[in-house]
Amino acid sequence: MKELFFLLLLLALGAAKPFSGPASLALKNMMLQDTDEDDDDEDEDDEDDNSLFPTRQPIMPFFPFDLFPSCPFGCQCYSRVVHCSDLGLTSVPSNIPFDTRMMDLQNNRIKEIKENDFRGLTSLYGLILNNNKLTKIHPKAFLPVPKLRRLYLSHNLLTEIPANLPKALAELRIHDNKVKKIQKEAFKGMTALHVLEMSANPLDNDGIDPAAFEGVTVFHIRIADAKLTSVPKGLPSSLLELHLDDNKISTVELEDFKRYKDLQRLGLGNNKIKDVENGSLANIPRVREIHLERNKLRKVPPGLPDLKYLQIIFLHHNNITKVGVNDFCPLAGAARKKKSLYSAISLFNNPVKYWELQPAAFRCVLSPLSLQLGNFRK
Known part of the structure; x- marks a missing residue:
């Protein structure tokens, strides 16, 4: 009988669950x-x-x-990105996580950026404020975000470039605002500003201060759909792309491109250009693409055969009546000077007699498909 009792006791002990000691209780309490x-x-x-x-x-x-950082009410936060777009916000929300890298505030009703709106966001890399009602940005608003590289302020009501922009800024888009002037030293100390988009602002030539870009490195500038009457001469000499489409420029003068020796893309489409002065294009020997469509040119711009790297030239919708045999390509004996063949020449919608064009005029074109001709219709 005793043996049976001890046997049952051993079986009971073997089937018992492990004892929950202090360590397991601490883990449960912490969770x-x-x-x-x-x-x-x-x-x-x-x-x-x-x-x-x-x-x-x-x-x-x-x-x-x-472990559980805060997120502004109504916003979505993940992977250091805060999305607060389309919420009807009238101000920058509070409780933004301090490690935020990208902040999306577009499509709201924010009218003002205050001094401390971005306080503590030292890691902020990109800020999107497009399509708000911004009229004022505090001069010290961007001081807490020294690492900001991308700033989007398009479709607002700003009348000037914000003061004290971060020196590390690489991309600034202030398209479709009310900016009438680029003030002196507006971009002071900014040596990495790759892209500046300022289209659809009421900006004329007098509104660009001669010292606005002093000491600044910019590669891409677009000031389209503004009130420019000539090519601005005070832009950074580092430019690789310059787009001045949809303005009121009437002539291209000899001095216009002297500062922009490294320019590779030039946009002058949809202006009122009647004449391109001889020698003006020689100042941009590295240019690869030129847009002169929708102007009032009466002839092919002089100097194109000397542009060794030019691959694209748009001349459609002008008043060109004649194309010479040497208007586009170097002389036959100097064909080796052309480093890149044309991949696109557009001449449609010009009053030129296409049946009189000589095939030799396009001897440096990559293929027949690269040439765009068409009937002229008034």
């Missing part, structure tokens, strides 16, 4: 965040911290950072 006691006191009962959602901030000695 539930319902204790603020040290591990040495974990066996003590605390009636105040016994709820699933404690009323005071728990102490987590092994995790000195916030």
Whole structure:
């Protein structure tokens, strides 16, 4: 009988569950965040911290950072990106996580950026404020974000370039605002500004201060759909692309491109250009693409055969009546001077008699498909 009793006792002990010691209790308490006691006191009962959602901030000695960072109400936060677009916001929200890299505030009703709106966001890389109602940006608003590289302010009501822009800024888009002037030293110290988009602003030539771009490196500038009457002469000499389409430019003069020796793309489409002065294009020997469509040119611009790298030239919708045999290509004996063949020449919608064109005029064209001709219709 005793042997049977001890046998049953051993079976009962073998089937018992493992004992939940203090370590497992501490892990459970930490996951539930319902204790603020040290591990040495974990066996003590605390009636105040016994709820699933404690009323005071728990102490987590092994995790000195916030495991669950805050997110502005209505926004979506993930992977250091904060999306607050299309919420009808009238101001920049608070409680933005400090490690935010990208902030999207477009399509709201924000009228003003205040001094401390971006305080603490030292890691901010991109800020999107397109399509708001911005009229004012505090002069110190961008001081807390020295690493900001991309700033989008298009479709607002700003009347000037914001002051004290971050020196690290690589892309600034302020398209479709009310900017009438680029003030002196507006971009001071900005040596990495790759893209400046300022189209659809009421900006004329007098509105560009001669010292606005002093010491600044910019590769791409677009000032289309403005009030320019001539090619601006005070832009950065580092330009690789210059787009001045949809303005009121009437002539291209000899001095217009002297500063832009490295220019590769030039956009002058949809202006009122009647004449391109001889020698003016020689100042941009590296240019690869020129847009002169929708102007009032009466002949092919002089100097094209000397542009060794020119591949694209758009001349459609002009008043060109004649094309000479040497208007596009170097002389037959100097064909080796052309480094790149034309991949696109457009001449349609010009009053030129296409049946009189000599095939030799297009001897440096890549293929017949590269030449775009057509009937002239008034």
